[in-house]
Amino acid sequence: MRAVLIDLDGVLYVGDQLVPGAVAAVARLGELGVPYLFVTNTTSRPVSALAQKLAGFGLTVTAEKFWTPALAATQWLADQRITGPALLVPEPTREDLPPAVATGESPGAVVLGDLGERWDYATLNRAFRWLMADRSPPLLALGMTRYWRAPDGLRLDAGAFVRALEYASGRTAVVLGKPAAAFFSIALARLGTTAGNTIMIGDDIVGDVGGAQRAGLRGLLVRTGKFRAADLAGDVQPEAVLDSIAALPEWLESEAR
Amino acid sequence: MRAVLIDLDGVLYVGDQLVPGAVAAVARLGELGVPYLFVTNTTSRPVSALAQKLAGFGLTVTAEKFWTPALAATQWLADQRITGPALLVPEPTREDLPPAVATGESPGAVVLGDLGERWDYATLNRAFRWLMADRSPPLLALGMTRYWRAPDGLRLDAGAFVRALEYASGRTAVVLGKPAAAFFSIALARLGTTAGNTIMIGDDIVGDVGGAQRAGLRGLLVRTGKFRAADLAGDVQPEAVLDSIAALPEWLESEAR
Numbered sequence: 302m303r304a305v306l307i308d309l310d311g312v313l314y315v316g317d318q319l320v321p322g323a324v325a326a327v328a329r330l331g332e333l334g335v336p337y338l339f340v341t342n343t344t345s346r347p348v349s350a351l352a353q354k355l356a357g358f359g360l361t362v363t364a365e366k367f368w369t370p371a372l373a374a375t376q377w378l379a380d381q382r383i384t385g386p387a388l389l390v391p392e393p394t395r396e397d398l399p400p401a402v403a404t405g406e407s408p409g410a411v412v413l414g415d416l417g418e419r420w421d422y423a424t425l426n427r428a429f430r431w432l433m434a435d436r437s438p439p440l441l442a443l444g445m446t447r448y449w450r451a452p453d454g455l456r457l458d459a460g461a462f463v464r465a466l467e468y469a470s471g472r473t474a475v476v477l478g479k480p481a482a483a484f485f486s487i488a489l490a491r492l493g494t495t496a497g498n499t500i501m502i503g504d505d506i507v508g509d510v511g512g513a514q515r516a517g518l519r520g521l522l523v524r525t526g527k528f529r530a531a532d533l534a535g536d537v538q539p540e541a542v543l544d545s546i547a548a549l550p551e552w553l554e555s556e557a558r
Numbered sequence: 559m560r561a562v563l564i565d566l567d568g569v570l571y572v573g574d575q576l577v578p579g580a581v582a583a584v585a586r587l588g589e590l591g592v593p594y595l596f597v598t599n600t601t602s603r604p605v606s607a608l609a610q611k612l613a614g615f616g617l618t619v620t621a622e623k624f625w626t627p628a629l630a631a632t633q634w635l636a637d638q639r640i641t642g643p644a645l646l647v648p649e650p651t652r653e654d655l656p657p658a659v660a661t662g663e664s665p666g667a668v669v670l671g672d673l674g675e676r677w678d679y680a681t682l683n684r685a686f687r688w689l690m691a692d693r694s695p696p697l698l699a700l701g702m703t704r705y706w707r708a709p710d711g712l713r714l715d716a717g718a719f720v721r722a723l724e725y726a727s728g729r730t731a732v733v734l735g736k737p738a739a740a741f742f743s744i745a746l747a748r749l750g751t752t753a754g755n756t757i758m759i760g761d762d763i764v765g766d767v768g769g770a771q772r773a774g775l776r777g778l779l780v781r782t783g784k785f786r787a788a789d790l791a792g793d794v795q796p797e798a799v800l801d802s803i804a805a806l807p808e809w810l811e812s813e814a815r
Contacts, residue, residue, distance in 0.1 A: 421678045426714050429705065433712055447726045448686065455690055457683050457726050465722035469704045469714050 303553065304494035305330065305337040306368070306485070306513070309351065311504030311526020312546050313339070319358045320525050322547025327360060329550040336492050338368040340501070342478045342508070344414040344443045344459070347396040348372065368488045370443035371397035373477040374412055376487050377441065383409040389428060390414030390443065407434065413466070413474070414443040415459040425465065432470035440466065444478030479505075480512020489518075500540070502549060506532040510539045521552070560810065561593040561751035563625070563742070563770070566608065568761030568783020569803050570596070576615040577782050579804025584617060586807035593749050595625045597758070599735045599765070601671040601700045601716070604653040605629065625745045627700035628654035630734040631669055633744050634698065640666040646685060647671030647700065664691065670723070670731070671700040672716040682722065689727035697723065701735030736762075737769020746775075757797070759806060763789040767796045778809070 307313065313323045330337050339362070341351070348367045355362055371394050378386060378399055387408035388394075388401040394414055395401065402408040411428050432440060446458035463474050477484050489496055496517030503509020504526030513520040514537065522528065522539035523546060533542065543552060564570060570580045587594050596619070598608070605624045612619055628651050635643060635656055644665035645651075645658040651671055652658065659665040668685050688695060703715035720731050734741050746753055753774030760766020761783030770777040771794065779785065779796035780803055790799065800809060 418679045420682075422675045422714070425677075425718070426712075429714050429718075430712055433705075447728075448690075455683075455687055457679070457686050457722075461682070461686075461722040461726040464725040465714075465718040468721040469718040471704075 303335065303556070304489075304492050304499045305335055305549070305553070306340045306488060306492075306499060306501040306518070307337055307546070308501070308503035308505070308509050308526075309339050309341040309343070311528075312502060312523055313355070313360075314358065315526050320545050320547070322545060324358060324360045326546050326549050327362075330553075333550065333553065335553060336494060337366070338488055338492055339366055340368045340479070340488060342370060342444050342446065344370050344394050344478075345391050347393050349396065350393065368491065369397060370414070370478040370484065373484050373487045374441050374443060375399055376491065377475065377477060377483075378410060381439070383439070386410040386412045386438075386441075387428065387431060388412050388414075389416055389424065391416065394443070407431070407436070408438050410438045410441055411466075412441045412443065413459055413463050415446070416462070417456070420457075420462055425462065428466055429469050432466060432472055437470075437472065440470070440472050440474040442474040442476045442478070445474075445476050445481070446478075479503075479508045480515065482512075482516040485513060485516035485518060500553075502543070502546060504528050506535060506537050506539070511537040521549070560813070561746075561749050561756045562587065562806070562810070563595050563597045563745060563749075563756060563758040563775070564803070565758070565760035565762070565766050565783075566596050566598040566600070568785075569759060569780055570612070570617075571615065572783050577802050577804070579802060581615060581617045583803050583806050584619075587810075590807065590810065592810060593751060594623070595745055595749055596623055597625045597736070597745060599627060599701050599703065601627050601651050601735075602648050604650050606653065607650065625748065626654060627671070627735040627741065630741050630744045631698050631700060632656055633748065634732065634734060634740075635667060638696070640696070643667040643669045643695075643698075644685065644688060645669050645671075646673055646681065648673065651700070664688070664693070665695050667695045667698055668723075669698045669700065670716055670720050672703070673719070674713070677714075677719055682719065685723055686726050689723060689729055694727075694729065697727075697729050697731040699731040699733045699735070702731075702733050702738070703735075736760075736765045737772065739769075739773040742770060742773035742775060757810075759800070759803060761785050763792060763794050763796070768794040778806070 385402035442463040445460035447460045448455050500519045501513030502521040510520030519540040522542045525545045642659035699720040702717035704717045705712050757776045758770030759778040767777030776797040779799045782802045
């Protein structure tokens with residue numbers, strides 16, 4: 302049986318509403334012995350908060366069932382034997398990252414997340430000088446989101462600031478978030494599976510389905526969350542379109558026959 | 559006789575030191591009837607301050623002899639009949655730009671210069687929202703410099719912030735500074751000459767000579783300012799290398815024979 306990567310927001314729940322049948326579907330994956338990970342680009346809350354949210358829906362899962370850009374960065378740094386990164390990330394996200402370098406010392410890497418209103422010239426220039434140092438540390442980006450829609454209007458997300466630092470320093474960031482291939486491949490290693498044996502199920506035709514396909518996985522689209530009929534008219538063709546995650550176990554079983 | 563574009567810093571003067579023979583060379587251009595413009599990427603001081611600096615060297619020239627990114631932007635906006643731009647530029651630079659849009663109104667264009675420490679999230683997000691509006695105004699960049707060397711270390715320049723806004727908005731900036739072709743072509747129109755008849759003299763093999771050549775001009779390199787012998791080993795081959803601007807009139811006369 303295949304392994305599955307499951308997008309959270311828009312697939313398991315939409316905002317604060319659980320998708321009907323989602324809890325039973327996840328339980329069924331367990332019964333079928335299908336390894337799975339909840340995969341999200343969220344960098345504003347740590348895994349502990351995600352687990353708490355699922356618990357509120359009656360779904361109790363351990364921290365090992367989650368995959369986030371912060372966890373991917375932590376794994377990437379461990380693989381490279383890098384310690385003491387500079388963490389330009391939201392405060393709660395530090396919980397899922399290695400201990401930050403001491404103030405005034407040279408960081409082993411520069412990790413960028415969505416600092417929001419805390420982005421300013423001094424912070425960006427500090428990161429820039431680290432990147433321009435003789436022994437330049439790697440630049441890690443917890444996603445390349447361009448912007449998000451806040452109640453008062455659009456707001457710049459981390460992607461813009463990553464691009465600013467890439468341009469000024471002439472460096473290229475390692476991007477650890479959907480749809481970057483590195484994000485998927487580290488997730489597969491964590492799950493002990495291969496791209497060809499793994500399915501990504503999501504509501505974002507580009508970030509979830511297209512990203513997974515470029516990384517060699519198969520991509521399923523659900524009609525919940527941000528799904529729109531026009532998604533099916535574009536370049537990316539999902540493996541299948543399910544009404545919701547509730548239909549996933551049956552689809553997997555029919556595939557296995 | 560050809561027309562000439564003359565870089566300022568590194569060619570006419572180096573920092574606060576006049577290049578020996580520079581004043582006589584410029585006077586000789588006047589006698590020969592060669593049209594010329596002083597071309598600089600400076601956005602931190604207006605033309606009035608540049609004229610004052612030259613006057614301090616004993617070289618009295620009118621404002622019409624200068625060409626800067628701010629003047630190019632002013633010309634570009636006039637050509638497009640655009641008024642009321644948002645000006646994210648150093649305070650003194652406003653002198654060479656059209657009047658800014660009133661606070662709270664939609665700008666006719668967004669003009670970005672080197673705000674330095676005044677770059678912050680609120681400012682960038684305000685510019686971002688303008689660019690994402692239904693009737694999105696053009697984005698003008700007064701150069702794409704990546705960084706500069708301040709006494710206390712490297713500092714991010716405007717290019718990084720232009721890239722951030724380009725990425726987030728999906729828009730491409732009109733760049734008005736060397737080595738952008740648009741910057742040279744508007745300068746030629748101002749001078750009433752053509753690319754094939756015009757020579758750029760500068761100390762920057764990439765920004766001055768390479769940029770001019772890509773815009774169809776010929777490029778002369780001087781051995782003053784930032785010149786290094788290694789400059790001649792790269793991809794860009796200047797038309798000629800002069801010891802300094804002092805040798806320019808003689809070179810022009812020998813060319814004309």
